[in-house]
Amino acid sequence: MTTDRTGALTLLDTLAGLQDDFLTTIPRVDPATRVPWCGRWRVTDLVVHLARIHHWAAGQASRTQETPLGRGPFVLEQLYATCAAELRDTLTALGPDARAWTLVGNGPASFWHRRQTHETLVHLWDLRTAGGLGLEVEPALWADTVDEVVTVMQPRQERMGRMEPLAAPIELVADDAGRSWLLGAPTEPVPSATVTGPAETLALLLWGRARQDDPRLAVSGDAAALADALGRRLTP
Structure with missing residues (x-):
């Protein structure tokens, strides 16, 4: 977690850190490992899902229809790294006050700083827990x-x-x-x-x-x- 000088969460930096943790964890967990709290998903499904969500959210933030990623198969680390960077770069370029499509109507792009931080955090927990790895978050x-x-x-x-x-x-x-x-x-x-x-x-x-x-x-x-x-x- 990253904070500013007032102690408030700076969620774009936090998102980047969580994405990095997710990316470095991917090769540590067998892609066929079950993720039991996500229905019938395996780790492969989890990684592709989060990559797709990042790609989709980048389009929502910039108010553009995203180009579908296709059905795969994908190289998991490459796919996730590309989509994570796309989201970060999009949000950074837009700035927090840009007009965006959000889950609750039109609003600031900062909505996606928070939404994608928590999407990534929960799925990072999924990935690391499925692989028997701990996760320390404030x-x-x-x-x-x-x-x-x-x-x-x-x-x-x-x-x-x-x-x-x-x-x-x-x-x-x-x-x-x-x-x-x-x-x-x-x-x-x-x-x-x-x-x-x-x-x-x-x-x-x-x-x-x-x-x-x-x-x-x-x-x-x-x-x-x-x-x-x-x-x-x-x-x-």
């Missing part, structure tokens, strides 16, 4: 992953009719980052359940990579309401 970055789900992704899922609103919110408390959130049901201030734990585990919970019975998490309140919330399409 809690503040994982906390921002949680924040993006709560403030952008889950509300968008509701607006698009991909999930019904929660009857009552779920409180999320990152005890290593000093942050908390209410997920869903913004008009109802009283949470049905509270989940406390490391920001990383909360982020992985929302992205379907951790379970509510994870020993790193403490759950109070209505566990059934939490299970119901987690069973919905909180993210695309």
Whole structure:
């Protein structure tokens, strides 16, 4: 994670660092390795997916229709390096305030600094965990992953009719980052359940990579309401 002099996340630099980590991890993991939290995917599918997403996001940021990459087969490291560089170069050239297409309508290109940082972080976790490798990331970055789900992704899922609103919110408390959130049901201030734990585990919970019975998490309140919330399409 990179911060500026005020301590705020500088996400374009953070994105570049995560992309570099992803690229250097690719040759360390057998491409046929299963990625069980991503359905039937193997590592090959994961790498191609993230490369395609970077390529697509570069087009969204510059408001141009991307040229399809084709079906492959691909040389994984070469493909990922090319698409990662394309995204970084595009975002750098545009600057954060350029007008872009985003997941929530027209907005600043900086939207993609954040969105692609968290897309890369989650898939870097996927890749390294599938390969039995650890990943050390500061809690503040994982906390921002949680924040993006709560403030952008889950509300968008509701607006698009991909999930019904929660009857009552779920409180999320990152005890290593000093942050908390209410997920869903913004008009109802009283949470049905509270989940406390490391920001990383909360982020992985929302992205379907951790379970509510994870020993790193403490759950109070209505566990059934939490299970119901987690069973919905909180993210695309």
